[in-house]
Amino acid sequence: MSVISERRARERAHRHQLIITAARELAEAEGWEAVTTRRLAERVEYSQPVLYSHFNGKDAIVSAVAVDGFGELAAHLSRARQAAPEPGGALRAVCRAYLAFATERPALYQAMFMLPTDLKFASAETPPPLRAAFDALADCFPPDDERRELFAEVVWSALHGMAVLSDSGRIPPEGQEERLDILIAGIAGAE
Template identity: 50%
Template sequence: MGIAERKGRARAEREQKIITVARLIAEREGWDAVTIRRLAEEIEYSQPVLYSHFENRDAIVAAVAVEGFKEITAALQDAASGSTDRAKALENAAMAYLSFARKHPALYDAMFTLQTSLRFAEPETELELKAAFKVLAAVVAPFCVNVAVVAETFWAALHGLAALERSGRIRPNVRSERIALVVRAIVASGKCTSARG
């Protein structure tokens, strides 16, 4: 292994350590506790070293979010592939989404609520974000013509349910009924489109 390769590997390892520790602090104490100063203390790197990897805290949050999109993509794929029935696959993906949001609140916040430079639905959108959307699109595709619009609506419904559940503003014991309603709406929209088209 050459010097350049070793340096590149060391840099990647430092960057991953920063991301991992930021996520751990956020999971334990919330994102307000994640500062460049705190990360430097926890990791025992100087603040300039952190800034050599990430422009600011928002960039660290974005890096954590990208990891989250990799994880939610895997969770959604696993859930959707667990059934040959397309409506059941849609339901499984919805339940997996809500479960992910509940189990990883700090990560979910990095992905969807905190300020980052991540861009959605644009040509320069990161591949990890596109992959997650692609899974949602795949589970709604059998039921619609305009897959992108239905996938965005499905995502919006899931995000709204996740936010309301996390804040305790809706009853947790009727999640299955809410998901069944969302699934029925998507399945029915496909039938209506087919009948018209």
Template identity: 75%
Template sequence: MSATGERRERDRAHRHQLIITAARDLAETEGWDAVTTRRLAERVEYSQPVLYSHFDGKDAIVGAVALAGFDDLATHLRHARQSAPDRPLRALCRAYLGFATERPALYQAMFILPTDLKFASTETPPPLRAAFDEFVSCFRPDNERRELFAEVLWSALHGIAVLSDSGRIPLSGQEQRLDFLVDRLADTTPPMQAPT
């Protein structure tokens, strides 16, 4: 590729990221209803046709925001898990709920709004798989059902996050819920070593 072609690609990638960041910021401050191509075009100072040259519409923008969010989530969960080697599952659960609470619009893009992101599929994008693998890694390697445990745990945490956000369950019971989940699903003790 020529130097001019490389520069064009860098400029295009920069514009692409600028649109994603603007959509995420606008959603976090005003909600997803405020994210329109007109508003985004004003924010990034490009025309609507330029936006459409990057994304087919709002659903595609939401999908791009969600994908970037899964990358953030995987990093967030990894950090929490590694910072608490004695109780990685509890740390990961807390980090997940904190992520959902601190970034509600991003969480909506990742889990509530329509996207074409596929879970539990050969087409699952690497950031989604990386986030899921953080859950899996909290369970013993010799547990043949560790992916099932991870799915159930993630589903339960998602339910807690959504129900808490909507006010249907009180935040005051969060620690009890976490204790219950971790106590019921924890299978993180390493297998007993045979004496040598």
């Protein structure tokens, strides 16, 4: 690759990330309804056709934000897992980290789990950051347990339910630890 081609590739990658970052910041400040290609073009100081040269519309931008979010979630869960190496403590630490992530980054969490995307889970086309986030949860279970991924799916589903119901005010936040106790006891009892 020539020096000019390399520079253009770097500039394109920079613009791509600039659009993703701007979308996320706008969503965090004003909600996903405020994220339009026109607003993004103004924010990143490029024309709408430049945005469309990177993304096929808002859903593609949301997908890109979600992939970035899964990378962050994977790192967040892995740090929690490493800080609590004993099996029971690791699951609790990862569950707490997951719920904290959802609470602290509501717009990002919406992009990852609630807005339309073309992201595939549990398939050959699953992007590596999605798989890494799931693996961080699955790693809380014994590697030789053939049901470890099923346990991880059940825990993830329960955590997602808790995050969404808590965020919407449908369940009170003060019961969070007791919910985690029930979830962990139920899963530990099934092992």
